[in-house]
Amino acid sequence: MKLAQILLVVSISFSCDTNKQRAIISNCSFLTEINDSSRFICGQLEVPENHDKPNGRKISIAYVILKSEDSTTVKHPMIHFTGGPGGQALQNIERQLDNPILKTRDIIRFDQRGIGFSSALPDLTGRAYNLLSQDLNSEEEYFRMKELITNLRKECDEQGIEIEMYNTFQNARDVGMLMDHLGYKKYNLRGGSYGTRIARVIADMFPEKIHSAIYDSPAPHRDNYLLTRLDDYSLALRKVLDYCKEKKDCKEAYPNLETDYYEALESIAQEPIQATYEGKPYYLNPQDAIFMIRYELYRSDSRERTPRYIKALKERDLEWINSVLAGRGMSSSNFAMFLACENYEE
Numbered sequence: 001m002k003l004a005q006i007l008l009v010v011s012i013s014f015s016c017d018t019n020k021q022r023a024i025i026s027n028c029s030f031l032t033e034i035n036d037s038s039r040f041i042c043g044q045l046e047v048p049e050n051h052d053k054p055n056g057r058k059i060s061i062a063y064v065i066l067k068s069e070d071s072t073t074v075k076h077p078m079i080h081f082t083g084g085p086g087g088q089a090l091q092n093i094e095r096q097l098d099n100p101i102l103k104t105r106d107i108i109r110f111d112q113r114g115i116g117f118s119s120a121l122p123d124l125t126g127r128a129y130n131l132l133s134q135d136l137n138s139e140e141e142y143f144r145m146k147e148l149i150t151n152l153r154k155e156c157d158e159q160g161i162e163i164e165m166y167n168t169f170q171n172a173r174d175v176g177m178l179m180d181h182l183g184y185k186k187y188n189l190r191g192g193s194y195g196t197r198i199a200r201v202i203a204d205m206f207p208e209k210i211h212s213a214i215y216d217s218p219a220p221h222r223d224n225y226l227l228t229r230l231d232d233y234s235l236a237l238r239k240v241l242d243y244c245k246e247k248k249d250c251k252e253a254y255p256n257l258e259t260d261y262y263e264a265l266e267s268i269a270q271e272p273i274q275a276t277y278e279g280k281p282y283y284l285n286p287q288d289a290i291f292m293i294r295y296e297l298y299r300s301d302s303r304e305r306t307p308r309y310i311k312a313l314k315e316r317d318l319e320w321i322n323s324v325l326a327g328r329g330m331s332s333s334n335f336a337m338f339l340a341c342e343n344y345e346e
Contacts, residue, residue, distance in 0.1 A: 030062055030117050034094050041065040044117070045181055050165045051173040057160060061174050062117035063110035065182070066096055069103050076186045076211045077106035079175070083193030083219070085168070085341040086125075086334040088116040108182065112198070113174055114166040114337040121166060121336040122155045124148060128335050132291065135272055135283035152336055166340040172201040179209050186211040194219050194341075221345065233290070236297040237261075240306045254307045264313035265289060273316055277325045284321065289313055292324055 028034065028042035042064050049057040065077070078101055082089045089109040101107055111118035131144050156163045175198070179187055188211050191199035196215040203210050222228045244250040244257045254260065265286045273284040284292075296306045312320035 028064070031064070031090065031093065033092070036094075039067050039097060040093075041067065043181075045174075045178055047113075047174045047177050049113075049119075049162055049170075051170055057162065059113060059119035060117075061110055061113060061119075061178060062090060063108060063178060063182075064090055064093055066093075066099070066102055066107040066109065068106050070105075073105055075105040076188050077108055077184055078188040078190055079108045079110075079179075081189065081191035081195030081199050082112065082115075083191075083195050084115075084333050084338055085112070085194045085198075086115055086337040087194070088332040088334070090116055091332050105188075108178075108187075110175075110178065112171050112337070114340065115334045116332075121161065121163070121334060121340065122152060122159075123334070124152050124336040124339070125334060129277075132288050133277060133280070133282040136285065138285070138287045141285075141287060149339060152339075163340050164344050166337055167344045168198050168201055168341060171198050171341075172205055175202050176206050176209075179206065189213040190216070192216040197221065226342075233294050233297070236302075237293070237306070240297065240303055243303050244307055250303070250307060254311060257307050257310060260314045261310050264310060268313065273313070273318075273321060275318055275321045275325055277322070282325055284313075284325075292328060295328055296324065 026041045026043065028037040028040050030044065031037065031040070031042060034040070042062075045061045045063065046058050047061055048054045049059045068075075080089060088111055090111050093109060096102075096107065096109065099107060111120075113119060114121040127148055128145065131141065131148065134144075136144065153163065155161075187209055189199040189202060190213070191197075193216075196218040197220070199213055199215060200218075203213050241258050241261070244254055250257075268284060268289055269286045273289075275282040275284050293306060293309060296302055296309050299305055308320065309324055311317070312324075
């Protein structure tokens with residue numbers, strides 16, 4: 001199996017859970033932000049863009065093995081699957097060295113196809129965020145977003161990218177090749193959100209390679225993913241509103257939270273909030289405010305953060321609003337991969 005873009009070749013042996021020594025080439029040169037790669041084994045695996053056409057265009061899958069503190073471990077490693085689709089796995093990877101799982105077993109992280117260091121699709125995330133920052137109503141935003149997506153398709157066609165192949169099932173076959181390449185006998189799978197979807201497909205495709213699987217916040221295939229997201233938003237927001245009615249501290253701080261929510265959106269519809277993102281004006285319209293609330297609802301502290309953000313919208317508290325914008329703007333997710341995956345699966 002070829003490794004693409006190898007600039008520095010170092011032979012390293014590591015112990016698989018078969019107790020068999022296998023040499024693997026390590027090259028962490030693509031990880032430009034790390035200080036110490038001594039605990040990492042890195043590589044870039046060449047795979048077909050279309051697994052049904054193995055002799056066609058090739059892409060590269062970047063991976064990192066974080067080695068266990070126990071150099072003699074024979075326990076099955078864990079493969080981590082990011083959400084999204086579109087979430088990067090290798091950004092700020094040194095933070096993962098504190099993961100307690102490394103005390104007894106290796107962790108394998110990789111950027112899924114079209115993301116980060118793995119033959120990334122043309123960036124749409126920054127362009128989409130810049131579009132949201134403009135003072136547009138929902139209809140204007142729709143047509144501008146449609147234009148962005150049309151241009152993305154043209155870019156992919158010009159670069160010879162078969163964007164239909166950036167989906168869960170091709171993604172899963174990449175992982176099958178990666179598991180063969182790394183040579184462990186079996187693997188533990190762990191995914192969150194979209195990561196559970198790809199992990200379930202991998203378990204179905206390669207059951208003989210799987211020791212166990214952990215599905216955190218499962219994301220099933222659904223008939224209409226965008227409409228069900230609206231349902232999910234409503235359900236999650238309702239839970240927060242009801243929680244705040246029942247909990248004394250929250251109720252005292254936000255006695256009219258549900259009313260404040262609707263009044264804030266109505267006020268923003270009449271006059272957008274002129275916030276700031278990266279030193280530039282950001283016009284917060286109602287659909288943009290809902291977009292931000294949705295991501296506040298993703299947080300583990302959503303019952304505290306969501307009411308605070310609704311209050312900030314109602315009071316036009318720019319300090320808090322700007323902090324939410326900054327947090328969302330630092331997203332490492334690839335929106336082009338999200339669109340490709342959802343469009344060709346749902």
